[in-house]
Amino acid sequence: MYNGDEKLVIAVDLGTTNSGISFAHLQPGAAPRVRSVTRWPGQEDAAGDSKIPTLVRYKEGKPIAFGADAVDDPDVEGGPVSYLASWFKLHLHPSTMRSSSNIAVPPLPPKITLKQVYADFLSFIFKHAVEFFTTSAHDGERIWSRLNNTVVIILATPNGWDSYQQGFLHDAIVVAGVLPQGFEPDRLQFVTEAEASVHYALEHTRGGEWLTAGAHFAVLDAGGSTVDTTVYRCVSTTPKVVLEEVTGSECVQAGSVFVNRDAERLLKLKLANSKFNDSAFISAMLDVFERKTKRRFDGSDEASVIAFGRMQDNDPSCDISRGRLTMTSDEVKLAFQNSLADIMDSCARIIERSPKVCDTVLLVGGYSDSAYLRATLREKFAIRGIQFITADDSTKKAAAEGATSWYTKQLVQARAVRAHFGISLNEFFRDSKRSLKLESERPEAKYIAADGKPKIGPILSIVAKKHEVISVESRKTFKYAHHFASKPDIEEMRNCSMTIFAFDADTPPDWVYVRHSETKSLSPGVRRVCEIVCDLSTMYDGFKSEVNPKGQEYWTIEYEFEVSFGTNSLQAEVQWKVNNVYKKSPLQAIPGSFV
Incomplete structure (x- = not known):
């Protein structure tokens, strides 16, 4: 039963070749019922199919057709030329994924930006989802009129996407008019396609026959562009199913x-x-x-x-x-051949990392309809005794339905970090092997801080290790003590920030930046995830005047950043102490590529 406030939840799975939308009208005391939009323009002969082709056709800079209606070329000889935007999701993939596939991504229509294509398509499918709801749900018009200002949008995204893609989609949702500028943060939520799919799969397979407390199983979501694989441990089955990721998920561009x-x-x-x-x-x-x-x-x-x-x-x-x-x-x-080779390697890697035998793999996603994919997986992993269960219905978008179920059930209570995450830090210089090693590499990086103590940096300080499993409830705390030779002006405190960095390979470097880089070029493999910004002017009275060993006055301010890495979207708060009482304030995370 649902026990929250009455709410309308709409989940979108915008895929490379096909997209889908599911929704649920949540009412206190009632069991949530997930429905999919099964009526799309141009698909009258495919009634009941919840998929719409992810296509937009443009002419003279304006969208003229979407989905199935965009397939046919309407151009007439001598008239304006139309252009089809297809597979545009590939443009948004991280550079590491794009470079590994060597695929020729179809170009965007002339003078049309990727954000505009996303906004146009999202606007179109959202309007038709609302029309479907208001005309097919009992009393739909009144429900929509009552709840449209609080509707929650959930976007399913590949495992390999992070804050840059989430920031991009946030802006596209606003440009599309789906949500207004400055909307409440909890009205837009993200879930990985794999996690959405495990919610769908457990509802559409006979999980009771194999899912037991302590069991390890995988979900392989084979979609249009990416194939995502995640291994879960079942913590409990009663009174509710609770799952934990056991290692970092896999995401390969092999759809x-x-x-x-x-x-x-x-x-x-x-x-x-x-x-x-x-x-x-x-x-x-x-x-x-x-x-x-x-x-x-x-x-x-x-x-x-x-x-x-x-x-x-x-x-x-x-x-x-x-x-x-x-x-x-x-x-x-x-x-x-190439697609299956990448999928087999990816699946083998994650199964080998599982701390316990993984004997069941749930197959979801449109590509899992392929009989050859299923046969190849069974043959490849037969020696391990793994059973492959197909949990999808080819007429449905598993991630869209699963994302709606995810909102109310939240089965996954711990997630594994897919990369090393760290911050830039000037370490105290100690008479240790590490400090001496750093000094020998970059003697110019050592300096005397305002408090009179030697430091060295900036160092990449790892705060969440690759494959580390982190509970959704837990947070990482970063204690900051800033020392200034003179007391800063209060205006300088209004825009303070901390950058979160990531490193995808196994062994991260010690240094954030390349040596002697005037432009602060990042060390090879290091990337900016986001910038956490906050206004610290409210703690200005917390500055303390102190004296260093040389008798020089300096000013210190102390505060803490709390960052959650166990949620699907990075969340952060800053806290400080006033008269022995902690105060907190939420922070804004700006995606790295937008900084």
């Missing part, structure tokens, strides 16, 4: 669009000397490959037939007869 990419390369090679090596023919072939071949192919020796053309379309030299292209089993396997 179904990469099978399409390699299939296109294969077709162009196969048809190199044929009249059918034409963009229109290849596009028609890829459409059939996407809808039928990719899903049905199971790895057997049987050939696959792609019916793309007319009876008079023939070319025996490349296996085309009566508008039908025949592909051998080995040819189709080549289209899957």
